[in-house]
Amino acid sequence: MSVKTIALVAHDHKKADIVVWAQKNKEALALFKVVATGTTGSLLLEKVGLDITRLQSGPLGGDQQIGALIAEQKLDALFFFWDPMNPVPHDPDVKALLRLCSVWNVPVACNVSSADMLVSSPLFLDPNYKPDLPNYDK
Numbered sequence: 001m002s003v004k005t006i007a008l009v010a011h012d013h014k015k016a017d018i019v020v021w022a023q024k025n026k027e028a029l030a031l032f033k034v035v036a037t038g039t040t041g042s043l044l045l046e047k048v049g050l051d052i053t054r055l056q057s058g059p060l061g062g063d064q065q066i067g068a069l070i071a072e073q074k075l076d077a078l079f080f081f082w083d084p085m086n087p088v089p090h091d092p093d094v095k096a097l098l099r100l101c102s103v104w105n106v107p108v109a110c111n112v113s114s115a116d117m118l119v120s121s122p123l124f125l126d127p128n129y130k131p132d133l134p135n136y137d138k
């Protein structure tokens with residue numbers, strides 16, 4: 001049984017949302033090891049006081065670093081408040097990250113309501129719960 005690792009990421013127009021969400025869920029988030037992309041991580045540290053491992057900023061490779069954690073089976077969930085209304089320069093990285101969540105059966109919440117449900121899910125909070133790994137041999 002080990003502490004779960006989660007990643008928190010928000011695009012610029014969603015950063016206010018993730019700060020409010022993290023403030024609301026600060027107690028629950030303290031149960032996890034938290035990693036975040038650079039700017040999101042700085043904001044969460046400053047405004048919420050979360051203990052966070054900061055990766056690169058998204059456009060500089062932060063999404064890919066989180067993808068690498070998924071490929072190495074070192075990430076238990078992704079909370080990604082991505083922006084459906086504004087394009088980002090690293091859109092291929094965003095798509096790749098979301099794709100890897102599906103490839104590796106990693107739970108991913110892309111908006112406030114799904115983040116609320118995931119962070120309060122008894123199943124996810126069960127330290128013994130591990131989603132099945134996919135089998136691509138067939």
Ligand SMILES: O=C(CO)COP(=O)(O)O
Binds near residue numbers: 011056062
């Ligand atoms: O762009 C991002 C995710 O695609 C987020 O990166 P920042 O947290 O550095 O803004």
